[in-house]
Amino acid sequence: MRRDERSYRDRLETPLPRFADVLRLMWGGIRCQEVDADRVPVLRRGLGPVAPRDTAVTWVGHATFLVRCGGAAVLTDPVWSARIPGVPRRLTPPGVAFGELPPIDAVVISHNHYDHLDAPTMARLPRGTPVLVPAGLGRWFRRRGFTRVVERDWWESVELAGLVFDFVPARHWSRRGPRDTCRSLWGGWLITGPDGQRLYHAGDTGYGAHFAEIGRRFPGIDLAMLPIGAYEPRWFMRPLHLDPEEAVRAVDDLGASAAASMHWGTFALTREPVTEPLARFRKAWRDAGREPEGLWDLAVGETRVLPG
Template sequence: MIGRMGPQRHTYRDRLTDPLPGPREILRVLRSGGLRGSAADADRIPLLRNGLPRTEADSAAVTWAGHASYVLRVGGACVLADPVWSHKIPGVPRRLTPPGVAWSELPPVDAVVISHNHYDHLDAPTIKRLPRSTPVLVPAGLGGWFTKRGFRSVTELDWWESAEVGGLRFDFVPAHHWSRRGLRDTCQSLWGGWVITDPAGTRLYHAGDTGYGHWFAEIGERYPGIDVAMLPIGAYSPRWFLRNVHMDPEEAVRACGDLGARRLATMHWGTFILTRESVIEPLELVRKAWATTGRDLDDLWDLAVGETRFTGPAN
């Protein structure tokens, strides 16, 4: 079953913040060396693969599994955000760091949220490992991808729509990005982020993949009191080519302020070599940018791969 809360569409190109690069821009980036960077300094990416520590229902636990994948235990439920457990995805080298949590160590999954259909956020081999009864929440236009694979509880949402699953409220919110999975499906499904709220009021925001822009302030106004904002800090170089769809670390810090979020949890770096910046640069730059704000250093959750942090009391 697909739950929908709006009219079906064939394209979401009108939701683009800026036009996508054309042949001239693509040729320019290819002539200047392409997008791929080096794996040098990969041994400096922090790892902390100690499994999932126990937590109580009144304490949300946020675990970075690598790239944009998070294991979120909130309100007594377990949610996977953009789960990618594969060691290789199409078009890029093998991952630099292993998944921060072994698949066998995961508790029963109560819901999965997908931000958009790019291969580094929607990984077919990982999705195949889930029971087909797992509730999945996806952007508008993407539900059919899951029902074709046998999933029975699939909810499509447009921007600003919401659904309740497993005692949690899920709100799908805008992002400055785009979608494509094949040669002929550009922007035929939507893209965005997720605001997850439990009955006690704990509020988590997973931005998916996004450039910097006006949506953050509006999300913060509509959903005040975000406890943790999971924001991308990598895949941003060359800047002239990627600034419309990928934030750099300084912009991620600015976005956290626009959101009014208490904490910034980093993601979208240290896993796949997608662009030219060095693999460790995003971490170094986000720490510098955060320090300039004067905010509490403990509220920058610059997580190691596999690390867990808590919003409240933990054992």
Template sequence: MSQTTQRTAPVRPATFADRLTAPLPAFRELLSVTWHGGLRANIGDIDQIPVLRGGTPQATGTVVTWVGHATFLLRVNGLTILTDPVWSRKIPGVRQRLTPPGVAWSDLPRIDAVVISHNHYDHLDAPTIRRLPRSTPMFVPANLGRWFTRRGFRDVTELDWWESATLGEVSFDFVPAHHWSRRTLWDTCKSLWGGWVIDKSIYFAGDTAYGPRLAEIGERFPFLDLALMPVGAYEPRWFTKGNHVNPPEAVQACLDVGARRMATMHWGTFVLSGEPLLEPVRLARAAWEARGLPRADLWDLAVGESRVLTA
């Protein structure tokens, strides 16, 4: 069983709307951007999205594999961890995925833990979660635990920002993000959203806009080796700026949290916005180079590609 640093169950607020740093999109704005095609990218470059399908990596040490979108398979200090696992071909509201998962479900090793950043459908996928053993430890945002316990999961740890838990030798710290949560018409901001710092070395951002909470993470965790940063789903900018970073902001966010390396994610899997398919990683490379940062420290991984992380 995972262990939190708290001794008693905390009292959670009924809503986390007071933590929003940008107003949520109004219905008329969502209708307008959809009507004018702002969320429909041209997928003509789909065959240029790099995909590797080689099964699970055999390397030792800390290994990072991009499965696709916000899903990573991490091997950290003896544990195998999934971030925001999505293996479904289709999620509600968007066309089916452009690229297959970089690791087939049948090739997965035993999963020791799962971390969830928030409850949006592209980060919390019910069909994928149902495929996991009910004994799998789940680390989730505050007020999202019941979603898992209702589905039979027995080891569920829900955390507020800056709360911490451990499993084996690995720490799991839930950290702030500039985002929001909603899964139905009735649960807007009733569960929290955020990122995870895993083993004090890997920062998984989930979804976030750019803002001061990123520097706060860097202040509290001064020895981060790698930031897993979203670089896609940012156009039209007037619509997404309060919820998603664009590629230059992702690079700045990596610098703010103080991570030496950045791995790109949240592009090339689902069409969630209006930018060209390959633009997120191209602009991330340009922003990285413009900062004079070592090219080897930008992990613009192919779907299914793995890297070994050295401190």
């Protein structure tokens, strides 16, 4: 069996939802109870310059960040589309216009769900753009003409554009169609800059022991980009998505100095009110006694800088 045809079901920590569970979820209504996009903070001021030794992180929306580090520009899970399959129209516009992006040195993909792997957005990128993807997902990109595709399994790394990228575990799953369940892997990316800056993008994940293991293997994480939304109802989402309180626990497990919130305020995916994740994340951060400056509760389009 070729690598991109194997199953990764053995990596699941909990069984996939049963058909009866999906019906129960849909019968009860999956959409969030409050959709007030005007309350989602937006700060679109364009991209300023970055000092050579600094690292700038811009939240574009959902799980999409532009990371500028060591002279390189990296996109995480890029989604610029106004719609994705099965989801209402985007609530807030991308924080950076696609045409304003600098030349992209690498794209990292956490897994193949539509809100993390957006075909229309990928089609806008030059086909020579390096794309770093989970094991089993490379074929999707090569079929679309991408010529520099790197697949990695958990704990495997690659060096590119002066940065080191390590693919690390997550507690999630993959599926894009009816016949490819768990045929590709899922995970997060650890990016290490030339001066030792360490940034972690978790992708989609439930809470688990993998956070502590990542922290042990990669001490000194400067910034963890963590999902805080799409968590209700908990009986269904707990194995797959962090809630805000679990995200703060994950920061402690990782030993990260700072945390940036993501995976909220862009698409109405689940039942919680759209702005609830941020309010709960801020409260959990305060309750944990963590330093206020370590909380990167970014507005859509906001850029913050890690000094070199």
